[in-house]
Amino acid sequence: MDSAQVGAYLRRIGAAAPARASSDALRALHLAHLRSVPFENLSIHLGEEIVLAEQRLVDKVVEARRGGFCYELNGAFGALLAALGFEVTLLQARVFGAEGRFGIPYDHMALRVRTADGADWLADVGFGAHSHFPLRFGERGEQADPGGTFRIMEAASGHGDLDVLRDGRPQYRLEVRPRVLGDFATGAWWHSTSPASHFGKSLVCSRITEDGGRITLSGRTFTVTDSDGVKKSSELGEDEEVLAVYRERFGIVLDRVPAVRKGHDRPER
Template sequence: MSKNPDKLDVMAYLERINYKGRCEPNIDCLHQLHAAHLTSVPFENLSIHCGEDIVLDLPLVYDKVVRRHRGGFCYELNKLFAWLLEQLGFSVILISASVYGPPGHHMLLLVTLSSGRRVLVDVGIGCGFRLPIFLENGITDAQVNGTFRLRLDSGKWVMEQLNFIGLDSDYIFEEIYGFDLTEKCWRDFSAMSIFQQVSPTTLCCCKSYCSMHLPDGAITYMGRRIISTIYENGKARKTTRQIPEEEIPVFLKDTFGFTLTNKLVPKDEPVQLPPASTPVLS
């Protein structure tokens, strides 16, 4: 059963993400909130691998993230962040993106500022942009963790990231996800949320992971691996080490600040090819 929605506390949320700036519905505040969230709240799916159901219920997600210091996946984190932005006076809607497969694999946010300019917001993906990006065709945004580009292709928006291949002069923009601007309700993602938790065609089901941005990099737990990332001149330098299963709970506590209630079953299996038909937004 849901906890009382009246118990959701904006100040406790701001404290959780270590935000101490001014709270005004403008682009500067949005930038600071976005970066604070990504460097404080991990993108993680460990509930799936601890025998816990992920339920799209705002008070439950608030309790998980704010009170229990956990993270979550896109349907949890972006909805919770949308609630915070609304409380601070921002105009925000939920939209659907396709990372691979049908629409609804990913949820992100679209914020409209008082000037009328629209901004893409996403605190629910492990490898995404650090700062919000204005929704403008052809815009390129060089950030700490990479260079991102938005383009409009036959009525659909595409978010891309620059990746170097070989020499510094050799690079390509690779798609992160595609999306349109149709407003969605949270319940529209219910079927896909369940699918993500149980289908071997999804990353969430096949791999236990927890990842968080750092000021100059990122730290990721996956299965029995720890991946450390350092960003230098727009490039990512990664190192990987193995971790014994018995050390994982201590690592999660020391690195991400939480202790799991149930036993984690580490998983790091290949993602299977999707079937001919997969759930779509309801």
């Protein structure tokens, strides 16, 4: 990314250019990204190709003013952080499902970020409802965050893996071996095409709000969650009403309402 692209990205998320790649700067950028760039899987249902190439990901977030799912969001955010002087490592994870079962290999992408002040962080702007701020990578105790109480602990696998927990519930198992963007292509393809992937079974568009709550549009159901966790949902009617919510609440301009692809049922979770 050149300086013009970095400036455009920072304007996209409403963040100032940090003076140095510090921990405070990382926390501010992480929260700004979550507030501005929605977690969404609309490309799957709009028939748009998902390409895991740095420039394509940045263009989608910045130029097209869209969001994405983990590979896209963390891929683009990692590129921004690296351009700003942070040391960024891509890590692969497998998400915990029902009864402790794991998702596929390369099920999820997260970022290990080293700052100029020598701190090590787990950054993740691509897991939907998760931590608002990066987590201290080496900390094994509880870490309080507006998104919940988090903990990173040694996994029982004995392979050096780490389990990331939220409010006592395992979220994903993280490998610490460095990866490159292309390693995640198969996972992105599977989640985009497989009938077994929950991303193909439902529509979601969600982001954190300025007051620490969350707004989510799932199909035609619009849910506002306040900072205390109280939810209020409403059903949208005409297509124009749905498109207006995408445009006015998420900054996403569409020419048609996305619909779940034929052959996919509602998600199990």
